[in-house]
Amino acid sequence: MTRLYYTLLLLLTAAATFGQHRPVQASIDSTKIRIGSQFHLILKATANKGEKISFPEGKNFGQLEVLEAFPTDTIEKDAMYELVKKYGLTQFDSGRYEIPKLPVIINNKTYQTNPLTIEVNNIVVDTLKQKMYDIKPVMGATSRSWLWLYIVLGILFWGVVGYYIYKYRQKRRLEPKEIPADNTTPIERVRISLTRLEQEKLLQKGEVKEYYSGLVDIARAYLEETLHIPAMESTTSQLIAAMHEAAARKKMGLDETVYEELEKVLRNADMAKFALSRPSDNVVMQDRERIEQAINVIDKSLPEEVEEREPTEEEKARMLALAQKKKKRQRTVIIAASCFLLVLGTGAYIGITKGFDYLKDNILGHPTKELLDSEWVKSEYGVPGITIETPKVLKRADISKYVTKEAAKNISQMQMFQYGSLFDNFHIAVATTVFKQKVDINLETAFDATEKSWEAQGASTILVKMEGFKTEHGTEGLRAFGTMFLPDPITKERKKVSYEIIYFKQDQGVQQVIILHEDGDKYAKKIADRIKDSIEFKEKKKK
Structure with missing residues (x-):
C-alpha cells in the first residue's frame, strides 16, 4: 500500500511539472x-x-x-x-x-x-601548400581633368577677396566718425561726435568694445588735428609721449593730471578691445567724462593762433616708418594666407579625389606603410634555421631575460632575432630552441609561457585561438592568434594589439615566429601576411 502511495505521488508530481x-x-x-x-x-x-x-x-x-x-x-x-x-x-x-x-x-x-x-x-586551408593572397584593389583611371586647378584657384581668389574686404571694413570702423562742416571748431566737432555716439546706444546693447572704440577714436582725431601728432596710428605710450612733446613745443602748460586721466581711459579701452575685459557701466561713464574733461582742458590750453607748420623730420620719419611697417605687415599676411590656402586647397583636392586615408598615409606619413614600402630582405635565422622575408634585418636579442635558470639547464641552444619591441607599431621575433634530450613538446604549453611573459610586461585581456597543422612530411605545428591590450609607454592608455605565433615542433626543439601589430592597421596586416607567406621551416634531417 505504501509503495502504491509513493508511485501515485510521483506520477502526480510529474504531471504537475509537465503542466507548468x-x-x-x-x-x-x-x-x-x-x-x-x-x-x-x-x-x-x-x-x-x-x-x-x-x-x-x-x-x-x-x-x-x-x-x-x-x-x-x-x-x-x-x-x-x-x-x-x-x-x-x-x-x-x-x-x-x-x-x-x-x-x-x-x-x-x-x-x-x-x-x-x-x-x-574555420574553413580548413593548408597554408603551407597553398599561399593566401589579398584581393587586388580597384585600379582607378588617370584623370586629366583640370577641375582641381580651378578649385585651388577659386579658393585662393575668394580668400584674397575676403581678406581685402575684412581690411576695408576694419579701416572704415577705425576711421573717425563723420565730421560736420568745416566752419565748426575742433571742440564743437568733438561734442557733436560724442552726442552721436550716445545716440547709438551701444552700452544698452552690451557692445562695450564698440563704445570704447568710438570714444577713443573721437579723442585721437581731436588730438591729431589740434596738436599735429600721429595720434590715430600710435600706441597708448607713443600717444602720451607725443602729447608731452607737442604741449612743450606749444608752451601749453598742461597739468600732469590731464595726461594721467587720458592714459587711464586709453588703457581701459585697450583692455576692453583686446583682452575682452568688460568694465562696469560706472567705469565706462567715468571714462567718458574723463575724455570730455581732458579735451576741454587741452582746448583751453591751446594758443589762440595755431600756426600751420610742416611736420618735423623726426615726425616725418616716424610716420613713414609706421606706414612702411603697416604695409609690410599686410604683405606678410597676404603671402602667409595665400600659402596656407594653397596647401589647404591642395589637401582638400587630394582628400576629395583620393580620400582622407590616402592623404593621411601618403602626405602626412604612416609608419607601417613606410615599413611596407621599404626594401625587404630575405634571411635565415637560428639553428635549425627559419628562412623568412622581413622589411628590416632582424637583430639578435638577449635571451637571458626570457629563460629562467631552471629552464636553461635543459636547453642545449636557444637563439632569438627580432625587430621592434612589444610596444612598437610593428614587432616580429624569430626564436629557435634545441633541448639537450628528446622531449615530448606540448606546443600549447609553449604559448602559456609566452602569455605569462606578456602579462608580466603589462598585457591584459589576452584572447587566444589555436589551430594545428602538419607539413607534407608529417611534422606538427600550431598557429596561435588573437588580440590583447597593451599600455602605451608614453600616454599609459591601453591600445588593442593583434598577435600571431606560428610554432613548428621537431624532435629536440621548437621553432617559432611571433608577429604583433596594432589592431586595425591595414598596412601592418599586409606586412604580417607577406611575412607569413615567406616562412620556410628548415626541418632537421633524420639519421
Whole structure:
C-alpha cells in the first residue's frame, strides 16, 4: 500500500511539472556553422488572447551579429496565442559562442529565454601548400581633368577677396566718425561726435568694445588735428609721449593730471578691445567724462593762433616708418594666407579625389606603410634555421631575460632575432630552441609561457585561438592568434594589439615566429601576411 502511495505521488508530481509550461522558449536550427554562415534563432512565446508581447531587438545578441529579424508569426491554439519570432545570426570568428538569456515581455512582465551555444568552425586551408593572397584593389583611371586647378584657384581668389574686404571694413570702423562742416571748431566737432555716439546706444546693447572704440577714436582725431601728432596710428605710450612733446613745443602748460586721466581711459579701452575685459557701466561713464574733461582742458590750453607748420623730420620719419611697417605687415599676411590656402586647397583636392586615408598615409606619413614600402630582405635565422622575408634585418636579442635558470639547464641552444619591441607599431621575433634530450613538446604549453611573459610586461585581456597543422612530411605545428591590450609607454592608455605565433615542433626543439601589430592597421596586416607567406621551416634531417 505504501509503495502504491509513493508511485501515485510521483506520477502526480510529474504531471504537475509537465503542466507548468514555460511561456517563453528559445531554439536554434543548427549547433555548428562555418564562419560567416547564417543560422536561425527561434523564440516562441505563449499568451492569452489580448495580451501584449514584445520580443528583444538589437544588432547583436552577445557576441553574435543579428543579420535579419523576420516578421512575427502568430498561431492560434484554443484560447491561447503562440507568437514565433525568427532571427538570422552569424559570427565571423571561429570558436564557441553563447546566445545569452534574452528578455521577452508579456503584459509588462519580463521572461528570460534559455541560453544556447553555437560552434563556429574555420574553413580548413593548408597554408603551407597553398599561399593566401589579398584581393587586388580597384585600379582607378588617370584623370586629366583640370577641375582641381580651378578649385585651388577659386579658393585662393575668394580668400584674397575676403581678406581685402575684412581690411576695408576694419579701416572704415577705425576711421573717425563723420565730421560736420568745416566752419565748426575742433571742440564743437568733438561734442557733436560724442552726442552721436550716445545716440547709438551701444552700452544698452552690451557692445562695450564698440563704445570704447568710438570714444577713443573721437579723442585721437581731436588730438591729431589740434596738436599735429600721429595720434590715430600710435600706441597708448607713443600717444602720451607725443602729447608731452607737442604741449612743450606749444608752451601749453598742461597739468600732469590731464595726461594721467587720458592714459587711464586709453588703457581701459585697450583692455576692453583686446583682452575682452568688460568694465562696469560706472567705469565706462567715468571714462567718458574723463575724455570730455581732458579735451576741454587741452582746448583751453591751446594758443589762440595755431600756426600751420610742416611736420618735423623726426615726425616725418616716424610716420613713414609706421606706414612702411603697416604695409609690410599686410604683405606678410597676404603671402602667409595665400600659402596656407594653397596647401589647404591642395589637401582638400587630394582628400576629395583620393580620400582622407590616402592623404593621411601618403602626405602626412604612416609608419607601417613606410615599413611596407621599404626594401625587404630575405634571411635565415637560428639553428635549425627559419628562412623568412622581413622589411628590416632582424637583430639578435638577449635571451637571458626570457629563460629562467631552471629552464636553461635543459636547453642545449636557444637563439632569438627580432625587430621592434612589444610596444612598437610593428614587432616580429624569430626564436629557435634545441633541448639537450628528446622531449615530448606540448606546443600549447609553449604559448602559456609566452602569455605569462606578456602579462608580466603589462598585457591584459589576452584572447587566444589555436589551430594545428602538419607539413607534407608529417611534422606538427600550431598557429596561435588573437588580440590583447597593451599600455602605451608614453600616454599609459591601453591600445588593442593583434598577435600571431606560428610554432613548428621537431624532435629536440621548437621553432617559432611571433608577429604583433596594432589592431586595425591595414598596412601592418599586409606586412604580417607577406611575412607569413615567406616562412620556410628548415626541418632537421633524420639519421
